[in-house]
Amino acid sequence: MPGHSTRGLQAPLQLHIPEPSARxxxxxxxxxxxxxxxxxxxRPDVHAPAAALRELPFQLIRVLDDDGHAVGDWNPHLPAxxxxxxxxxxxxxxxxxxRMVRLQRQGKxxxxxxxxxxxxxxxxxxxxxxxxxxxxxxxRQQGLLIARDWPIxxxxxxxxxxxxxxxxxxxxxxxxxxxxxxxxxxxxxVGTRFPHAVGWAMxxxxxxxxxxxxxxxxxxxxxxxxxxxxxxxASVYRAxxxxxxxxxxxxxxxxxxxxxxxxxxxxxxxVGYGLPGLRVDGNDFLAVYAATRWAAERARSNGGATLxxxxxxxxxAHSTSDDPSKYRxxxxxxHWPLGDPVERLKQHLIGLGAWSEERHAALAETLxxxxxxxxxxxxxxxxxxxxxADPETMFDDVFEHVPWHLxxxxxxxxxxxx
Amino acid sequence: MTAxxxxxxxxxxxxxxxxxxxxxxxxxxxxxxxxxVFRCTAGLQQKHxxxxxxxxxxxxxxxxxxxxxxxxxxxxxxxxIQFADYILPAFDQxxxxxxxxxxxxxxxxxxxxxxxxxxxxxxxxxxTHSQSPEAIFTHIxxxxxxxxxxxxxxxxLLIAAIEDNDPVVFLEPKRLYNGPFDGHHDRPLQxxxxxxxxxxxxxxxxxxxxxxxxxxxxxxxxxxxYGTMVHVCLATVDACGIDAEIIDLxxxxxxxxxxxxxxxxxxxxxxxxxxxxxxxxLGAELAAQLxxxxxxxxxxxxxxxxxxxxxxxxxxxxxxxxxxxxxxRALKRVMEA
Ligand SMILES: Cc1ncc(C[n+]2csc(CCOP(=O)(O)OP(=O)(O)O)c2C)c(N)n1
Ligand SMILES: [Mg+2]
Numbered sequence: 001m002p003g004h005s006t007r008g009l010q011a012p013l014q015l016h017i018p019e020p021s022a023r024x025x026x027x028x029x030x031x032x033x034x035x036x037x038x039x040x041x042x043r044p045d046v047h048a049p050a051a052a053l054r055e056l057p058f059q060l061i062r063v064l065d066d067d068g069h070a071v072g073d074w075n076p077h078l079p080a081x082x083x084x085x086x087x088x089x090x091x092x093x094x095x096x097x098x099r100m101v102r103l104q105r106q107g108k109x110x111x112x113x114x115x116x117x118x119x120x121x122x123x124x125x126x127x128x129x130x131x132x133x134x135x136x137x138x139x140r141q142q143g144l145l146i147a148r149d150w151p152i153x154x155x156x157x158x159x160x161x162x163x164x165x166x167x168x169x170x171x172x173x174x175x176x177x178x179x180x181x182x183x184x185x186x187x188x189x190v191g192t193r194f195p196h197a198v199g200w201a202m203x204x205x206x207x208x209x210x211x212x213x214x215x216x217x218x219x220x221x222x223x224x225x226x227x228x229x230x231x232x233x234a235s236v237y238r239a240x241x242x243x244x245x246x247x248x249x250x251x252x253x254x255x256x257x258x259x260x261x262x263x264x265x266x267x268x269x270x271v272g273y274g275l276p277g278l279r280v281d282g283n284d285f286l287a288v289y290a291a292t293r294w295a296a297e298r299a300r301s302n303g304g305a306t307l308x309x310x311x312x313x314x315x316x317a318h319s320t321s322d323d324p325s326k327y328r329x330x331x332x333x334x335h336w337p338l339g340d341p342v343e344r345l346k347q348h349l350i351g352l353g354a355w356s357e358e359r360h361a362a363l364a365e366t367l368x369x370x371x372x373x374x375x376x377x378x379x380x381x382x383x384x385x386x387x388x389a390d391p392e393t394m395f396d397d398v399f400e401h402v403p404w405h406l407x408x409x410x411x412x413x414x415x416x417x418x
Numbered sequence: 419m420t421a422x423x424x425x426x427x428x429x430x431x432x433x434x435x436x437x438x439x440x441x442x443x444x445x446x447x448x449x450x451x452x453x454x455v456f457r458c459t460a461g462l463q464q465k466h467x468x469x470x471x472x473x474x475x476x477x478x479x480x481x482x483x484x485x486x487x488x489x490x491x492x493x494x495x496x497x498x499i500q501f502a503d504y505i506l507p508a509f510d511q512x513x514x515x516x517x518x519x520x521x522x523x524x525x526x527x528x529x530x531x532x533x534x535x536x537x538x539x540x541x542x543x544x545x546t547h548s549q550s551p552e553a554i555f556t557h558i559x560x561x562x563x564x565x566x567x568x569x570x571x572x573x574x575l576l577i578a579a580i581e582d583n584d585p586v587v588f589l590e591p592k593r594l595y596n597g598p599f600d601g602h603h604d605r606p607l608q609x610x611x612x613x614x615x616x617x618x619x620x621x622x623x624x625x626x627x628x629x630x631x632x633x634x635x636x637x638x639x640x641x642x643x644y645g646t647m648v649h650v651c652l653a654t655v656d657a658c659g660i661d662a663e664i665i666d667l668x669x670x671x672x673x674x675x676x677x678x679x680x681x682x683x684x685x686x687x688x689x690x691x692x693x694x695x696x697x698x699x700l701g702a703e704l705a706a707q708l709x710x711x712x713x714x715x716x717x718x719x720x721x722x723x724x725x726x727x728x729x730x731x732x733x734x735x736x737x738x739x740x741x742x743x744x745x746x747r748a749l750k751r752v753m754e755a
Contacts, residue, residue: 017472023451110542110732161733169733172544188546189504190476223475224507253452254473327452388733398728405697409726416744418737 018257024325028335035337038062038281039072043290046298050276057267057277060311063286068347074290080354086127086285087345087355088363089147090119094342095367096142096152097316099375100159100173104320108383109159109173115140117315117333118248120285120341121216123147125244128292129214134204136184136197136215139174140246150181153374162382168396169388191217191224194243198233198305201241205302212299214242214292220251222266223259231307235273238304242295245269245307246282248314253327267309275307282312283341286348311338391418421611422618424595427569428458428534431576432496434622436466439494442580444471446481446498446534455500456536456595482508482533486516489529489585496580502537502589503546509554516585517560530583532576536592537565538646538693539725539739540599544732550645550694550725555587556671556703562627563670565589567648568598568615571668574625582627591645591693599646600653601741630674632681636663639687639752642678642704644670647691647723647740654745660753662689670700678704679711686717687752691745696724718755721748 021029041059044052063070070077078086097114104112115122122143129135135144145155157164159173167177177185184193184200197215204211217227222245234241245266249256256262270277276298280291288310295306313336317324324330349355382388395402395410402410422430435442444459450473453460463471474481478499485495499505505512512533520528539548555563562584566572572590579586593599597607598615610616634652638660641651644667655662663681667673682688688708690701701722708720723740730738 015469017450017468019468165733168731170545170729170731172547172732175544188544189506218476220476223477223480225477225479226507251447251476252455253448254450254476258473259475321455384733391734391737394726394728394731394734394737406727409696413726413737416747418743 018262020255020257020328022329022332024327024329026329028329028332030335030337033337036060036062038065041072041074043073043294046294047301047303050274053276054271057265057270057279057309060279060281061287061291062281062284063290064284064344064348068344068351070286070348074287076286076290076293078286078289080349080352082127083285083345083349084355086123086147087342087349088367089123089126089143090285090342090345091364092152092367092370093119093123093143093146095364095371096146096155099371100156101320103375109161110384111173111320112159113139113174113319114316115142117336117340118246118282118312119143120288120345121244121246121282121310121312124285124288125214125292128289129296130211132182133211133296134182134184134197134200134213136193136200136213137186138190138216138218138221138246139186140218141216142174145176145178145181145183148181150178152371153377156374156378157381160378160381160383161388162378162386163388164378164381165388168393190221191226194226195230195233197241197243198230198239201239201299201305202233202237205237205240210300212240212242212296214244216244216246218251219245219247219249219256219261219266220254220259222269231269231273231275234305235275238302240299240302241305242292242299243305243307245309246312247309248312250314250318250328252318252322265309267307270307275305277307277309279309279311281338282310283338283344285341285345313338419617420620421616422569423597423610423616424566424569424572424590425456425458427573427618428576428590429460429462430618430620431573431580432459432462433465435496435577435580436462436470438622441493442496443488443493444496444498445474447474447476447500449473449498454498456592458534459498478504478506478508479511482511482516482531485531485533486511486519486529489531490519490527494530494580496532496534499533499535501547502535502551503549505533505535505551508533512555512561512585512587513558517558520584521560528583529585532579532586532588534576534588534590536595537589538591538593539730539735540593540603540646542732542735545729548730550692552589552670553694553699556700560584562586562672563589564627564668565591565645565670566668567591567594567645567666568613569610569618570615571625571631573618574623575627575668577622578624578627581624586627589645593646594649598649601650601739602653603736625668627669628672628674630668630677631666632663632677633666634662634664636661636685638662638685639689639749640665640681640685641689641691642667643691644668645693647693650740650742651691651745654742654749657742658746658749660749662749673704673707675707675711679708682708682712683715686715688720689723689745689748689752690720691723691740693725693740695727696722697727699724718752721752723748
């Protein structure tokens with residue numbers, strides 16, 4: 001009989017559950033990571049067919065070597081002035097993050113998410129894109145807004161949900177929306193905006209525009225269907241979009257192996273869709289910049305989408321609601337073999353003779369004062385708990401025009417004295 | 419008996435079922451080693467092994483779909499959706515698959531799955547950590563929808579849900595996890611240890627699905643409610659001296675229609691209270707059932723106290739949440755009509 005059963009005669013099947021290399025109480029172990037020396041990955045022509053690039057997603061594009069020298073094909077040869085501007089934006093992002101977490105502890109806001117250790121991603125990518133390219137970020141790319149010189153006081157007003165909050169108290173802190181800065185509205189549900197970037201990019205191509213789109217998703221969130229919708233549409237319609245997976249190793253308490261990262265790299269998801277996939281040292285400002293530039297040039301010249309995996313480490317807690325010492329070794333971040341993005345760019349600039357420890361310390365102090373001043377200004381418009389906008393505004397923007405039932409409910413709320 | 423909060427009671431239900439039934443297994447985002455972001459599965463992986471309690475990818479559609487496949491094989495998966503707000507990527511699997519598998523295969527396959535999800539507001543969670551999506555499930559034929567309001571019920575209902583051969587959406591009002599929140603957000607939260615329903619048997623017991631509980635007998639007006647609003651209504655009624663009969667629906671679908679109609683025939687007046695927004699909410703179904711079945715007993719129009727028909731705004735938590743003031747005024751309107 002065809003396919004007759006040998007059930008009971010064979011060894012039993014076993015369910016595989018992946019495990020991270022270390023848990024609390026164990027020594028951090030990154031020995032499994034294969035990290036090629038900087039400068040070893042060749043930079044292909046931006047018009048190379050995707051089929052010729054199938055090895056790239058399994059390599060790791062690095063420019064800054066262990067001594068802080070920029071080496072290899074991918075070196076973007078940026079002027080020192082640009083590097084200093086990038087360093088400043090990363091440091092400002094970090095200073096803002098630090099201050100906001102403190103204010104959350106003081107009860108001035110309900111929630112915050114830091115981007116510690118991942119600052120090169122938002123910042124270097126903002127530098128590699130044009131100011132009017134459209135970004136569809138996750139909640140951990142505040143560096144995009146800072147690199148685009150968006151006033152931090154405006155961000156803090158949103159974090160405080162105060163009278164100057166442009167989002168009218170409707171959103172959780174850090175779920176910004178900033179159309180003027182090319183920063184798409186964030187939402188608490190992860191992943192859903194990733195395919196919007198593709199739709200936006202298709203619309204840009206349809207309209208004969210020259211702007212491209214970029215989107216960010218976490219390693220964990222790449223398991224959502226939205227990720228696959230985005231890759232399929234990006235591939236089929238050659239959408240001018242850069243699709244970034246930020247692999248910071250963790251999704252709250254869940255390590256990247258649960259999203260399938262142990263079996264193949266996230267960048268290699270591109271191969272099955274016929275897209276180029278770049279895997280990049282995400283803590284290397286120059287490599288992130290160079291890879292993003294490559295993908296942007298390709299997209300802008302009708303070469304279609306690129307998937308970029310930014311290989312990094314979430315150095316802080318997931319959010320102010322999280323305690324990572326419950327699920328990973330407390331000192332794991334300190335063992336991350338790719339270092340810290342701010343420190344590495346600083347060393348590089350010092351090596352170029354374009355920066356010094358003294359200037360660095362002075363800048364850190366200036367930025368801290370800049371953040372404090374912005375906090376003072378934002379506080380003058382209120383913090384969480386002081387009345388933000390008029391509660392009646394709650395009923396606006398559900399629809400373009402307020403329908404009868406919401407007018408009724410608004411009146412009911414007023415009559416209730418709320 | 420042990421004093422338990424709702425998190426511990428849910429944990430105990432899953433622990434008991436893992437112990438009793440080798441086909442029970444648990445998975446979801448962060449539920450394994452870490453024990454869940456609300457700690458509902460804390461210690462279960464350590465006790466029962468990672469084969470039975472494990473982390474899932476961030477793919478709610480995949481989580482529910484895999485559970486359905488396991489159910490079709492013969493297991494009884496209990497999956498956690500980290501927040502009810504994030505159940506929507508699994509909506510297709512729940513609506514097009516879990517709810518209809520038995521029907522379309524004429525009983526050849528079915529999905530004995532339990533989908534747990536913390537729901538509701540009052541925690542400063544903003545638009546996507548505060549929603550009460552029960553009515554989009556009660557609308558679906560083939561799904562059962564449950565929402566407990568205290569630790570004792572939570573454990574008994576969860577065990578009954580796990581043992582049920584049909585798919586159950588089990589919504590946990592997270593504002594009640596640590597205490598019977600009564601809507602007075604400016605007062606200290608009571609602890610479950612001071613509440614009779616915080617005394618929970620350590621062993622197996624069931625609370626049958628489809629049975630409401632009369633949590634306060636009364637003669638003047640029937641209050642139909644569930645979840646966090648049970649405690650808001652209890653506190654309100656205690657404070658305003660109206661002799662209301664408060665019914666905790668517990669199972670939102672199928673409804674315990676007999677308990678509900680018997681109460682209304684007695685009181686002739688009714689207030690329905692839920693956190694979820696109003697339009698096409700569960701209150702609409704309840705009101706429609708009651709006017710048809712009890713029309714000649716009604717002495718006043720049925721009132722609904724609900725969340726507004728807007729997304730849940732972060733900064734206006736307490737203008738949005740249907741608190742004691744709104745419940746009291748609805749009760750008075752119904753009494754004066
Ligand atoms: C649809 C949905 N499911 C679950 C969650 C809960 N959640 C918030 S962040 C997060 C982890 C995301 O991890 P990753 O994608 O790796 O991004 P990272 O936080 O590391 O930047 C989870 C599970 C959510 N917000 N939305
Ligand atoms: Mg991550």
